[in-house]
Amino acid sequence: MEACIAKGCRTSGILPGGLRVARRAAELQRQLEAEASTADGLAQMDWVTLWALAVNEENAAGGRVVTAPTNGAAGIVPAVLKYYVTFIDGASEEGIITFLLVAAAVGSLFKQNASISGADVGCQGEVGAACSMAAAGLAAALGGSPGQVENAAEIGIEHHLGLTCDPVNGLVQIPCIERNAVAAAQAITAARMALHGTGTHRVSLDQAIKTMKDTGADMQDKYKETALGGLALNVVEC
Amino acid sequence: MYIGVFDLFKVGIGPSSSHTTGPMRAAKSFADQLESDLILEDVTRVEVDLCGSLGATGRGHLSPEAVMLGLLGEAPETVIPDSVPSTIHEIRSTQVLLLGGRHRIAFREDDDLRMKPLTRLSFHTNGMVFRAFDEGDGLLSQRTYYSIGGGFVVEEGVEGLVDEASPEMVPHPFATAQELLQACDRTSRTIEELMLQNESMWRSRDEVTT
Structure with missing residues (x-):
């Protein structure tokens, strides 16, 4: 994951596939380094954005990535993990292991009880599941109780319910790359929200996962990685 | 079935786990099976159907390239991303593919690798049908695989995941x-x-x- 972030951060140019999408990570890193002395309180989020973009640009270029839980959603877990490592005082090797173990536990719940395939349930199963995994991993690494961790995972998926998979030109670029950056920020918000609570909450993770599965079953095929609906239809190729 | 940390976090290549890594794994499994069934050398032609979503967005997701790499015996964990373009270029320009990494067959992508977006197999939209033929065009082997997300692949009629070796029993099983x-x-x-x-x-x- 680390190597993929690093490669993504130093590579610029145009992504393959004909959409002429420019890679942004390298330029963003340059800007963030230049702004370091004048950075405001939310500058950390810009770095999270950078790391997520870097991974998904590598992925779009056919580079080596780690599924988390899929390729199209591969930027969220590494970006949030790097947020933990870089910005949390007292971050440790043990914390990284905790993060990944807990994220995997949550991922296995999605895999077993719903789906992590955009062709099956839309993007909620990819970016939604990844956001939930990252939120849970971060909450656990920050010392959350099992109840708080479950709450973080639930918040992470709940607000992605219904999300479609409508890749422009059938490429894993628009909206996928940016969506990973946005979802990484949501995962951090979800973890922090859960850690400020007691772990007791209204919607359980199991209910949210079942809702995702049911919503995916109701979703028309044109929103399931077929590039026949949504942005894929309205964004005209130039 | 237990799904472990290294099943969810798998090394592969982009741009899609279900449309690149999965098809590569399925194609490699098909080639491996031909080898273990001792019929690899009888094969003169392989035909692949990519159905449903794979047929619809497979081109943008490099699914055809992934299938060719898998037929060559390449695995998603070990394939060198930088070597992919030249490998694919060679297959396309020579119309020859080294099945399982060692057996020469003719491979005309336009005829032998078919995108079928309107064919939806019952188990999952990401269905793949692989067929191998001998010199007299007799069917030697046919297998159907599904890429079910995250790089996970199942084969029709076969229990469990293709190419995964997770244990059945763990000390703390949980389904929810x-x-x-x-x-x-x-x-x-x-x-x-x-x-x-x-x-x-x-x-x-x-x-x-x-």
Whole structure:
């Protein structure tokens, strides 16, 4: 994951596939380094954005990535993990292991009880599941109780319910790359929200996962990685 | 079935786990099967159908390239991303493919690798049908695979995941979040402690944590 972030951060140019999408990570890193002395309180989020973009640009270029839980959603877990490592005082090797173990536990719940395939349930199963995994991993690494961790995972998926998979030109670029950056920020918000609570909450993770599965079953095929609906239809190729 | 840390976090290549990594794994499994059935050398032609979503967005997701790499015997974990373009270029320009990495067959992508977006196989939209023929065009082998997301692949009529070796039994099985939380309660352990014990069923602690 680390190597993929690093490669993504130093590579610029145009992504393959004909959409002429420019890679942004390298330029963003340059800007963030230049702004370091004048950075405001939310500058950390810009770095999270950078790391997520870097991974998904590598992925779009056919580079080596780690599924988390899929390729199209591969930027969220590494970006949030790097947020933990870089910005949390007292971050440790043990914390990284905790993060990944807990994220995997949550991922296995999605895999077993719903789906992590955009062709099956839309993007909620990819970016939604990844956001939930990252939120849970971060909450656990920050010392959350099992109840708080479950709450973080639930918040992470709940607000992605219904999300479609409508890749422009059938490429894993628009909206996928940016969506990973946005979802990484949501995962951090979800973890922090859960850690400020007691772990007791209204919607359980199991209910949210079942809702995702049911919503995916109701979703028309044109929103399931077929590039026949949504942005894929309205964004005209130039 | 237990799904472990290294099943969810798998090394592969972009741009899609279901449309690149999965098809590559299925194609490699097909080639491996031809080899273990001792019929690899009788094959003169291979035909592949990519159905449903794979047929619809497979081109943008490099699914055809992934299938060709898999037929060559390349695995997603070990293929060198930088070598992919030249490998694919060679197959396309010579119309020859080294099946299983060693047996020369003719491979005309336009005829032998067919995109079928309107064909939806019943189990999952990401269906793939592989057929191998001999010199007299007799069918030697036919297998159907599904790329079910995250790089996971199943074969029709075969239990379990293709190319995965997770143990059936773990100390703390859980199918739902509720069961997981109950296990935490019962054992007074955290989620990560239970997961580490589960992972340790088939990997040492050091292997899990490196």
